[in-house]
Amino acid sequence: MNKVTHTKEKILTVRDLRVQFGIREEGAWPWQKPQALKAVDGIDLDIYEGETLGVVGESGCGKSTLARALIGMLPARTGSVVWMGKDLTKMGKKELRSKRQELQMIFQDPLASLNPRMNIGDIIAEPLTTFHPKLSGLEVKTQVQAMMKRVGLLPNLINRYPHEFSGGQCQRIGIARALILKPKLVICDEPVSALDVSIQAQVINLLKELQQEMGLALVFIAHDLSVVRHISDRVLVMYLGKAVELADAKALYTNPKHPYTKALMSAVPIPDPKIERNKKIQLLHGDLPSPINPPSGCVFRTRCPEVQAQCADKCPTLEPVNGDHHEVSCLLV
Numbered sequence: 001m002n003k004v005t006h007t008k009e010k011i012l013t014v015r016d017l018r019v020q021f022g023i024r025e026e027g028a029w030p031w032q033k034p035q036a037l038k039a040v041d042g043i044d045l046d047i048y049e050g051e052t053l054g055v056v057g058e059s060g061c062g063k064s065t066l067a068r069a070l071i072g073m074l075p076a077r078t079g080s081v082v083w084m085g086k087d088l089t090k091m092g093k094k095e096l097r098s099k100r101q102e103l104q105m106i107f108q109d110p111l112a113s114l115n116p117r118m119n120i121g122d123i124i125a126e127p128l129t130t131f132h133p134k135l136s137g138l139e140v141k142t143q144v145q146a147m148m149k150r151v152g153l154l155p156n157l158i159n160r161y162p163h164e165f166s167g168g169q170c171q172r173i174g175i176a177r178a179l180i181l182k183p184k185l186v187i188c189d190e191p192v193s194a195l196d197v198s199i200q201a202q203v204i205n206l207l208k209e210l211q212q213e214m215g216l217a218l219v220f221i222a223h224d225l226s227v228v229r230h231i232s233d234r235v236l237v238m239y240l241g242k243a244v245e246l247a248d249a250k251a252l253y254t255n256p257k258h259p260y261t262k263a264l265m266s267a268v269p270i271p272d273p274k275i276e277r278n279k280k281i282q283l284l285h286g287d288l289p290s291p292i293n294p295p296s297g298c299v300f301r302t303r304c305p306e307v308q309a310q311c312a313d314k315c316p317t318l319e320p321v322n323g324d325h326h327e328v329s330c331l332l333v
Contacts, residue, residue, distance in 0.1 A: 011184060011217060012047040012070070017079035019062075019069045023292060035292050039065040041241035042079075044318060047185065052211065052218040054232030054249065056225060056264065058288060062241040063221045064108075067187045070219065071103045072096050083185075101131045104178040108190040110170035114162040121158035124148065124176045131181060147176045151206060168199035172206070179210060185217045193223060200224075204231055225268045229253050234325075237261050240299040241291055243318055247326040257321060257328040259304050260284075298331065306332055 018041055022034030040062045047053055055063050068074040070081055072088050081088045083103065088096060104127075107113035114123055124144045128135060135143075145155035151172040162170055171191060178186055188207065192200040208231060211218060222228050228235060228249075235252045237245040237260065245258040256262045263282040270279060286303045289295055295302050301311040310331055318327040 008048045008050055010046050011049050011084055013080075013082040014043055014045045014047075014070065015080050015082075017043040017066070017069060017081060018077045019065050019074055020077045037292050038241050038294065039291060040069060041291075041294075042317075043238075043243050045236060045243070045246065047217055047219065049184065049217055050211070050215050051233045052220055052231055054228035054235040055219060055221045055238060056223070056228055056235060057238035059223075060288060060291070061238040062291075063238055064189050065241075066238070067105070067189045067219060067221055071100070071105060071187060073105075101127065101181040102184050103187070104181065104183040104185075105187040105189065106171075106174050106178050106191045109194055110167055110174050110191075111162055113174055114170060116162055119159050119161055120148075120153075120165075120173050123162070123173060124180055127177060127181050143180065144176075147180050150210070151176045151179075152202075166199075167195050168203065171195065171199075171203055175203075175206065175210070179214065179216075182214060183216070185219070188218055188220045190221050190223065192227065200227065207231065225264060229268075237264065240289060240294055242299055242329065244300065244329045245327065246318060251322070251326050255322075257326070257333050258300075258330050259306050259332075260300050298329075308332065 019039045021037045021039060023037045024032070024034045043066060045053070055066065057063055065074060069076050072091075076089045079089065083099060088099065091099070121141070121144055124147060125140050128140050128143060141158070145158060148155050148158065153169065153172055153176070162173065165173065174191075191207075192203050195203060204227060207218065210216065218231075220228065220231055232249045235247060235249050236243055237252075237258065239260050245252065245256065245261045252261065253265060256265050263284050266280065266282040282305065284303050289299065289302055295312075297312040297314055298304070298316055301307045304311065308331075314331055316329045316331050318329045320326065321328050321333055
């Protein structure tokens, strides 16, 4: 895990990104206006070449929606996603499609993300045949087998089907499919959450090796804070669709600033039994508010142990603390 100095080129810039869904209540009349569910609500971030940005937060905080919005799988209501100088949110379908070979995604459920009617050779080759139709069958097969070997799959299994592989092997197939076009940015949407712990470590180490070899930038989404700490250079903490803290991984884990981040970090197990027994766990009380009707002011105030009267009136934004590389969205910091 390396400290980010931001000397590398900025490849993705996100400003005021908002994604909203219309939710119709059960029993509502057809002419009644759907309620607005703010899944992603005003996210700002930058991604640099070769770095890993971890994204953490509770279920329903908007992590996966953010991931899909970054590569155009979900339309943004407002805001911009600028990739290498061009705004993806303003591109037509044809132009956006041409950019897809530079932006790829690895999904959470390895088996569900693979077509059961296609053998793995065709699955991995599909991006190649789509974007490089002039390649001969032999050239495609050669590249597919080379990528299979690189991700730890035997090339002679090229004609097998997804159901013949374990969960870890299926995720390796998904990784091979995402990397066959040599993209510059890969979105990893909880890629190890469905795998055994031992397999998780193998997949994480494989991603780190491939990142170094290919110069990849990764956005790594996960619930497991220990996994995020192991792989990430910087970490973004989300709550109810908003960014509440963004910092270098070391700074975030050793000195979290936002009350929500502190609660998350206190739940991370410590290998030393003596320290683990004596540490103070900061429990969060109450339920996660509805994104259809979020609290006024700070969205975390209904569960915050440090809440004050001003938190109900003012909506905080990410502001730098302790230098430019640590930003917190809290009125009390």
